[in-house]
Amino acid sequence: LQNVPLFQELSEEDLLGLAPLFIEKKVKKGSILFLEGDDGEELFLIKSGVVKIYRLDEAKEIILALFREGDFFGEMSLISSGLTRSATAETLEACTLYALKRSVFVQYMEKSPKLCLKLLETTMDRLRRANEQIYDLTFLGVRSRIMKTIVRLSEQHGIPTPAGLVINVKLTHQQLANMVGTVRESVTKVLQELLDEGAIQIDKKLITLKNIDAIKREIR
Ligand code: CMP
Numbered sequence: 001l002q003n004v005p006l007f008q009e010l011s012e013e014d015l016l017g018l019a020p021l022f023i024e025k026k027v028k029k030g031s032i033l034f035l036e037g038d039d040g041e042e043l044f045l046i047k048s049g050v051v052k053i054y055r056l057d058e059a060k061e062i063i064l065a066l067f068r069e070g071d072f073f074g075e076m077s078l079i080s081s082g083l084t085r086s087a088t089a090e091t092l093e094a095c096t097l098y099a100l101k102r103s104v105f106v107q108y109m110e111k112s113p114k115l116c117l118k119l120l121e122t123t124m125d126r127l128r129r130a131n132e133q134i135y136d137l138t139f140l141g142v143r144s145r146i147m148k149t150i151v152r153l154s155e156q157h158g159i160p161t162p163a164g165l166v167i168n169v170k171l172t173h174q175q176l177a178n179m180v181g182t183v184r185e186s187v188t189k190v191l192q193e194l195l196d197e198g199a200i201q202i203d204k205k206l207i208t209l210k211n212i213d214a215i216k217r218e219i220r
Helices: 012-021 102-111 113-139 142-157 173-180 184-196 212-219
Strands: 023-027 032-034 042-048 051-057 060-067 088-091 095-101 158-161 164-167 200-203 206-209
Touching: 012 095, 012 102, 042 102, 060 113, 060 142, 060 173, 095 102, 102 113, 113 142, 142 158, 142 164, 142 173, 142 184, 142 206, 142 212, 173 184, 184 200
Parallel strands: none
Antiparallel strands: 023 095, 032 088, 042 095, 051 060, 051 088, 158 164, 164 206, 200 206
């Protein structure tokens, strides 16, 4: 727990008290953890794997966030009492998760201002990102939105390699389109342009940003 940013500021004593209250859940790839509109009873922490947060409109989906080890989610419906899950959560890979009951989480928040501050800090970051998404969807074209999305993914999920920064999540063109708010064909076209320009390379669905500075210069 000490390595999870949300709980970093808790005292040793609180951490020792909290750790046994987490319930470990091992889930397969493609499992729905909860649906938009469900009652929210637990906060989730990711030990390993990747979780997709999304909303559906008939057959179309918009991906709001991808979370990985060390991230938490499911806090919104715990805190805004009376409100239900604001989005659906599904595993993109096999995951090991830790679930914490609402009552326990609220009890620790009440006694730890540092935990509350950490939670606020993450919420502010997520709000900033959501504002960025509103801006991008309103003002930017598809090519810029795709470029910004892969830069953002490389910041959140990137692993440095000699070839460049690898986005360590296997994403289909359709999933990227669902993050950007466009259609699969546009993603395929723009990724091909970026491949031809030598800005990226793709190997087994993993995108490597070979020249992140060039991409950043274009979207600035
Ligand atoms: P909750 O509403 O309980 O269930 C869905 C969860 O997805 C939510 O809590 C947050 O943890 C997360 N979530 C919802 N919207 C966003 C967003 N725009 N950015 C990041 N995470 C989100």
